[in-house]
Amino acid sequence: MSVPAQPDPYQRAVKRFSRAAKLGAARSLLNWDARTYMPPGGAWARGEEMATLTEVVAELIGSRAADDELSEAEAMAGALAPDERADLAEMRRLFIHAAAVPPELLAAKARLAERLQAVWAEARRERDFARFAAPFAELLVVIREIAAAKAEALGTSPYGALIDEFDPGVGEAMIEPVFADLASFLPPLLAEVRERQAVWPAPAPLGPVAAERQAALAMRLAEAVGHLPEHMRIDATLHPFSVPGMPGDVRFTTRYEAANPRFSIMAVLHEAGHAMYELGLPRPLAFRAAGQARGMTVHESQSLTLEMLAGRSREFLGFLAPVMAETFGGGDTWSFANVLNAWRRLDEGVIRVEADEIAYPLHVILRYRLERALLAGELTPDDLPGAWDELSEALLGRRPANVSEGCLQDIHWAAGHIGYFPNYAMGAMLAAQFFERATADDPQLLPALSRGDFGPYFAWVRPRIHARASLVGVEALVRDATGAPLSAEAFKRHVRRRYLEEPLGWRV
C-alpha cells in the first residue's frame, strides 16, 4: 500500500503562512472600508471582525504546529534554494513574534489602547495631560511585559524587539549613530536656513481649490508616477494612508483641504510611493513571508522619495507648476517662482505632521528619546510634559504652547505604538541615500522628472529594492543598492544643497 504523498514541511509552512497573509489582507480591506465607506453604525461589528482576524492569524502562525513545521523545514534547509531559506527565516521571525506573547496580554493591550485613544482625544481637546497620564502608565506596564517577552525570544533589547515587529534589521545600533549625527547637524542648519529665508517675499496664498479639481490632479499625479487605474484607486479620508498586502490592488487615500491644496499633492505623492513599492513586489511571491515589503524604514524610503526627494525637486516642481495652473485655474499663484517659494519655506510650528523636511527628523528624535526612556522606566508619564518641552527647546529651538501641541499631539503612544516613530526619520535618510545613488547612476533621472516622467527612477529602484522584497535583510539591501551602510550623509548633503545652495525661483 502506498502512502499518499505529503507535502514537505517547508511547503506546509508556506501554506500556513500564506493563509495568514491572506487573512491579513482581508483585515487590511476591512480597515480601509472602516475609514472610507462604512456607515458609522457598523463600527462595533467591524471592530469584532478585525479583532477576530487578528486572533486567528496569531493562532495560525504562533501555534505549536507552526513551530513544528518550521523546525522540520529548518532541519532540512540544506535542500532548499536560497530564496526559500530566506522565506523560511522570515516565517520563523513571524512565528517568534506571534508565539512570544500570551494572547491574554495582547488582548489586554488592545483593550487598554482602545480606551486610551478615547481618553487621549478628550485630553488633547481639553489640554489636560493629567487625565492621560494614569491610563498611559497602565498601558506602559503591559507594553513593557510584551517587549520583555519578545526581547527574550528574539535576543534583542526590549525596544529593539518592538521595532523588529514591523522593521526588522533597523535596531538601535543602526538608529543611534544616525540620530546623534542629525541631532548635532540639523539645529544649526535650521538656523542658517531660517536666516536665509527671512528676506524672502511672502508667497501668494495657494487656495482655495475645490476638492474635485484636487481629485483630478491626484489621479494625474498617480498616473505620472506610474500607477494604472487597473491596480489602484484614490479615496478621501481624514488621514491619508495606503493599503498594504493586497497583491495587484494598491489603493490609497488622501485628504482634500480647499485652503491648502499642497497637502493633498504631498499626500498623494507619499502614498503613491508606498503603493508603487507594494505593486512592485514580486508576484510569484504574493502572500509569502519573503514576498512582503522589507519593513517600515524601506517602505517610508519609497514614499519619501516621491514626496520629498523627487516630489519637491526643482525639476519636478517645474513640471508641477503648469499642471496645477491648468488643473486648478488661477494664473500667477501657480507660477514656478511662487510654487518654489511656497514649497521651500521652513515651517515655524511645533507639530510633527506639519514640519518641513529639515525639522522633521528632529521631531522624530524627540519622540524616540522619550519613548525609550518611558519603556525603560527612566521616565514616568508624569514627567512627560516637562521632558518634552525641554527637548523641544534643545532640538527645535521652540516649545509648544500647551500639552495638546506638545506631548499629546500624536496618537501613536495612546494606540500603544512604541518603537514606530524612528522609521519616519530613518526612511528619510534612506530615501536620500537611494536617490543620491540613483541620480548618480542615471543622469537622465532628474531631467525626466521635469517632464513628469518617473520612469528612470523606477527603472533604478525596482530591481534593487522592490523586486527583492524580504529576500534579503535591510543592511544587505542598502549596501547592494548604494555601496554603503545606511547613514545620514546623503540626507545631510541633500538638505544643504536644496535649502542653502539651490538658486531661488523668483530671481530666475
Added chain:
Amino acid sequence: MSVPAQPDPYQRAVKRFSRAAKLGAARSLLNWDARTYMPPGGAWARGEEMATLTEVVAELIGSRAADDELSEAEAMAGALAPDERADLAEMRRLFIHAAAVPPELLAAKARLAERLQAVWAEARRERDFARFAAPFAELLVVIREIAAAKAEALGTSPYGALIDEFDPGVGEAMIEPVFADLASFLPPLLAEVRERQAVWPAPAPLGPVAAERQAALAMRLAEAVGHLPEHMRIDATLHPFSVPGMPGDVRFTTRYEAANPRFSIMAVLHEAGHAMYELGLPRPLAFRAAGQARGMTVHESQSLTLEMLAGRSREFLGFLAPVMAETFGGGDTWSFANVLNAWRRLDEGVIRVEADEIAYPLHVILRYRLERALLAGELTPDDLPGAWDELSEALLGRRPANVSEGCLQDIHWAAGHIGYFPNYAMGAMLAAQFFERATADDPQLLPALSRGDFGPYFAWVRPRIHARASLVGVEALVRDATGAPLSAEAFKRHVRRRYLEEPLGWRV
C-alpha cells in the same frame, strides 16, 4: 491548587461559532468590495482571500473540537434557557453541514464551478449549449456526491440537504404542494389577465432618467422604508444585492438604467427589504447562530413584501407617482394613471428576472422540476434544452427562441447552486401570507403606505419575524405570525385581487 475556571461547553461553542460568523462577515465585505470599488487587477488576490476565509470557517465549525464542544453542551442542554437550546441546535446544524463533506470535494466543486461560469458566459453569448453540457455534467457528479453526503448526515433527501444549507425547514414536503397548486392555478390566471390587459392603452415611456436623479430617489425610498444613513449606504453594481451578516451595517446596491428607471425603484425596494430584516435582527444575538436570519425563504419574503406587496400596491404607487414627478421631472409620464398602467402590465417574455408577479413563480417551478431531475439523474444535461422548452410551453405558454433565452439564461447552475431557486417563489408565497395578515391586523397599514409611511408594516413584522431571528423554525414562525402553515392561498387571493379586481388607474 485551584484550576482556572473554564467556560462551560456551550459558551465555548458560542465563542467558536461567533468567530466563524465574524469571519463570514469579513467575507461578505470582501465580496461587496469586489463588486463595487475593487480595481480589476485585485481580482486574483481577492479570490485567494475569500477562498481562505471560506476554508478557515469550515475548519473552525466543522472540526472534531467543534463536535466535542457541541456534544458536551447537548449533554447538559437541560440547564440551558430555551433560546440557548435553539442556538445550540443551530450550531449543530452548521456543524453538520461543515463536517459532512470532505474539504477536497468542496474545493473540487469550487474549481469546477468557477470554470463553468466562464464557459456558461461564452456558451450563452454563442447560443451554444453543447459546450456547456459536458463540464456541467462533471460538476453535477460532484454536487451529487456532496448532496448524498449531506443527506446522510442530515437524514433528508439529497435535494433537501442542498436546500437545508441556506433555507432549513423548507423541504420538498413544504414546496411540493405549493408548487403543484401554483402550477395549476397560475396558467389560466395568466391567460385571463392577458385578455383583460389586451385593450389597455400603451403607457407613455418612463425613461430616460439620469442616474443621479435615480440615486436621489433611491435614498429617499430607502429612508421612507425606514433606513437611516447611519446604518446603510447604496452603491451601484451590475446586479443589485444586499450584504448580510454585518450587524449595524446593512448596505445594499442597485443598478441605474437610464431608459428604465423602474428597474432601480424595484431593486431598491427589494434590497431595502432584505436590509431591514438584517437590521431588525436582535443585537444581543449578533454573530450568534440563532441570531441570524431564518433562511432564504423568510429573507425573500421580506424583500418581496417591500418590492411586490407594498411597493406595487395602489396605495404606495399613489405616493410614489408625485415623488417620481418631483425627483425625475417630466410631468405626465408620472401621472398616477400612467404609473399604474406601466406597473401592472404583464411581461410577455421568457426571462425570469424580467417576469411579472404572476409568471414569476412559474419560472421558478420550471427550474425546480428540472434541477431535481438533474440531481436525481433522471435528466442528463444533454436533455436540458428540450425539457426546458416543453416545460416552458406547458407552464408559461411560450418557448424561448434559443438556449440563451432558455436554459442558459441564469447563472445559478453554472455556479453550482442547485436547490436555491425554490426560495424565490416560496418567499413570494410567504410575503403574501404575511402581508395579508398584517393588513388584516392593522387597518391603518395600507392607508399609511399612501403617505410613504412603512411604520405600521414594520411595527407588525418586527416582533413577529425580525426579532425572532433563528430562535424558532420556519414552520413555527409562519404559524405564530399568521395562524396557518405556509401555503399559496394568500398569494392566489392577492394576484386575483390586484390583476383582475383592482379598478384601473386611467379611468379614475
